[in-house]
Amino acid sequence: MPATDKTNHRKGQPVTDTTNPIRGIEWAGEDHRVAVVEAQGDIDLRRSSRFQEELLALPDEHPREIVLDLSNVPYMDSSGVASLVKLLARLRRDKVPLKLTGLRPRVRSVFEITRLDTIFDIRATVKEALES
Amino acid sequence: MPATDKTNHRKGQPVTDTTNPIRGIEWAGEDHRVAVVEAQGDIDLRRSSRFQEELLALPDEHPREIVLDLSNVPYMDSSGVASLVKLLARLRRDKVPLKLTGLRPRVRSVFEITRLDTIFDIRATVKEALES
Amino acid sequence: MTPPPPPPPPQPVRLTISSTPAHLPVVRAALESFCEVAGLNERESGCVVLAVDEALTNVIRHAYHGQHDKPIEVSLATVSQPSGQQTLEIYLRDWGTQVAPEQIRSRDLSDVRPGGLGVHIIRNCMDEVSYCHVPEGGTCLRLTKRITGKASR
């Protein structure tokens, strides 16, 4: 997948600084307390601080669990990964599990190179994450 | 579809000048005399003379009809379109029909801008072309 | 070498390439991304990429006669007009053979035959197209395109 593949987040409006890194939250699970969070677009210096802000606001919604879907994120730099580490630390405090799904090969490689792939619970799909 | 979308012709080897613009020919129809020709990769100054050479060699195979599948061609410049005009002229002489299929929006727009979309028989898919 | 002066905002991107066809996909990819960031919609950026690719092909073929090691500069910028209109401005600069601008023209398309389509595409895809000779040698081609897409910058 090219780093510049925009097939998925191209429809509609152009991707610029103003596109929300978090497209939306859906509540799943029998109790509707599992937050399925969909991220979108390249997470780089343009958008990583917004990404972090939006991520760190998630615990305020009091989810029982968070599933972060990265299938529409073609590219992520180290600051994006760092934001996820921050979120993970905050959620661990409250014993809220975090699962990452839909990592494209390029995004997965950033986790591998920074050796952070082992500290995250990474699942293939949202479906798999919800069933586990 | 970005002009640089390489999703389809990226697997395996890198696309360079040495990749054949024509990936292969399959013979279809009850009499196996319909040539289904698959093109691949960006057709630009690097590859358009090869493309033309390979196209103009097709009549020597004595097909009853040619279906040219462009679904793996993310980009085509005016010289690519010009080569198709040459092929069409040659085939008309021998009364061999030529159908183009699988044009991506970008490739279709080159035909439209050069007003050559009306002289070609353009079909959505190879299947549709074979059934017509 | 002294530091170059900072470019005026909105900040342009300049690509300096040699006249080899191998660099055409690199320019197309950079331009595609620049158009997207500048807020052009997909149809507009497809057209711009096609026009610039045709113009570069003409520089390589006609200004440099197919030589692969000659310099070409491609400058990209967005400009805000006093009217508020945002415009994409592209400059192509070569140091090759100069041809009278009126000789760079498209042919009658109703005559269906191959060749001679590039200039038609360039004029059709862009809002303004002007060729000028640079006194020091070579040609500058200025191309502009109004940004009608939902521009967010």
Added chain:
Amino acid sequence: MTPPPPPPPPQPVRLTISSTPAHLPVVRAALESFCEVAGLNERESGCVVLAVDEALTNVIRHAYHGQHDKPIEVSLATVSQPSGQQTLEIYLRDWGTQVAPEQIRSRDLSDVRPGGLGVHIIRNCMDEVSYCHVPEGGTCLRLTKRITGKASR
């Protein structure tokens, strides 16, 4: 202005940008395409794109302190070693604050915490990484990567 001397073969591509994050996707797209034409496989080019993006991010943040209008040059070339090995060479040049090269270092990754990952990525993704001060001001970063993919040029 006299015409610039023709670049030596294999011909490089140079991108001149200003230090705005808006240009990062443009550089990534151009670099991705350059890597592909140079024969890097997909894994290799992903790594190179990531490394250069991190290095540019560091220039913008640390050398230019977040200012968006300062110049950055990115030069890309492929070089044939006497051994026949093909190498991708990338130079990043800025005119910002110089920092002692030994201060540009990655931290211990076993300490899991955010931040300080960029330099690790750069060193991990590239075969050679060297920072040097340019006497006239600013820093030059040279990055190389051996091309192991089925290189066809």
